[in-house]
Amino acid sequence: MMISVWVAAAWAVAAALTAGVIVWLAQPEAEQPRRRERRAEYEHPDFADAAGFAVTAYPESDIILRKRVWLIEDEVAELDYTIVPGRSARLRVARQGRMRHPDGFDPHAFESVAQYQIDGVPVTHYQSAGQRGVLTWSRDGFECLLYAEDPEMNMLSGLAVAFVGTVRAEQR
Structure with missing residues (x-):
């Protein structure tokens, strides 16, 4: 009788381990933590x-x-800004197809996504109330991304014309 209890317990443990391994193998591969970006200040x-x-502008x-x-990973420019009174924003510029999005940027995680044009340039505006806001646009073979971690209400909308209308980059 005692042997059958041990056999049943062994089978139960083996079944639980097998189920655990199957569940573990079936999970999608976890995203690897991003390494810290290599930056050089200019x-x-x-x-x-x-x-x-x-x-250039x-x-x-x-x-x-x-x-x-900053130059990030030898391919993305980042200009840090203070927006008076006491807010901040960052502008990233990279050749088309080389943009490195800020950590945590998921275009599907925003509450609202709006698309509009400024001076004939298509702009996409990602926003969640009280959270990070992002503007993206492209011009002359370069991608641009303006983001603010903690923007005031409508701050990015107010900055859109100044940034989209002004920012220019060129090959050297």
Whole structure:
């Protein structure tokens, strides 16, 4: 009698382990954690030596203040801005097909997605209330992405004309 209890227990453990392995194998592969982006800081957004392009025009004013300039992974320009009074935004520019989206950017996770044109340039505006907002557009073989982690209401809409209308990049 005691042997049959042990045999039944062994079968139950084996069945549970088998089921666990099957469930584990059936799960989609987990996304690998992203490694930290390799960045180099520049004084001006001219990356001719490393990336073969420069951001030749970008907005600056009394309320749009450019702070830092980066080259990410030798292919994406990033310009950090302070938006007065006390907000921030980041502009990324890359050759078509080379854009590296910010960590956590999922175009399907936003509450609203709007598409419109500014000066004939198609713009996509991603927004969730009280959360990150993103604008994307392309011009002359370059992709542009403006994002704000904690924008005030309608901040990106207000910045759209200044950024989409001004930002230019060229091959060097």
